[in-house]
Amino acid sequence: MKKHIIHLCKTFLVLLPLACWGCQGNTEQDEGLAATHPELARDLAKDSLTVPYSDSTSEQLYNRYRITTEEYRSSGNYSVGNMYRGRLAPLDETSHTDARSFRTAIRKGMEEGVNFAGKYTVVSIGCGTGCQQHYVVDRETGKVLDKVQSSMGASYSADSRLLIVNPPDSAVNYEGCNQCTPEAYVFENDKFRKLQQQ
Helix, strand or coil, X not given: CHHXXXXXXXXXXXXXXXXXXXXXXXXXXXXXXXXXXXXXXXXXXHCCCCXXXXXXXXXXXXXXXXXXXXXXXHCCCCECCCCCCCCCCCCEXXXXXXXXXXXXXXXXXXXXXXXXXXXXXXEEEECXXXXXXXXXEECCCCEEEEEEXXXXXXXXXXXXXXXXXXXXXXXXXXXXXXXHCCEEEEEECCEEEECCCC
């Protein structure tokens, strides 16, 4: 046992100077760049890593889309006069090619009641990553009349015939996402009609 302790002490005494030398070596390495490459150290010191990122083009597009959307909404051109107050018809599965395929999801969405253009229900169904289909169901007849697709959802209300696909969002990089462009549709004669950008 005593021999074993003596052996450990000798090993420790041999390794102690090596450990101290290793620590000193690290200190020299930390200072190495400035000592060995002064020009590179000066160039790196000049570079600023705090330059704020600014995407002014995307911000300008967002503001343009936001203003256009607000103009559509505030124009009064798409207001609905009377709200439908009658019995809400069940889904007519023969009215549209997708009505039977998506009947469960459409029926579930119809539970929301009238939420668009006075007598319709917009039912939104996902169709993959960054893809939604928005179906319009006539609540007087139960017929699926039309649909429109979006990448970032839709905005609409019960008292307006206006539906905004991909509503403006300040967090979106509009310069890098072609499918994110907001579009405005008016619902008339049982169909969506795309409005021209102002």
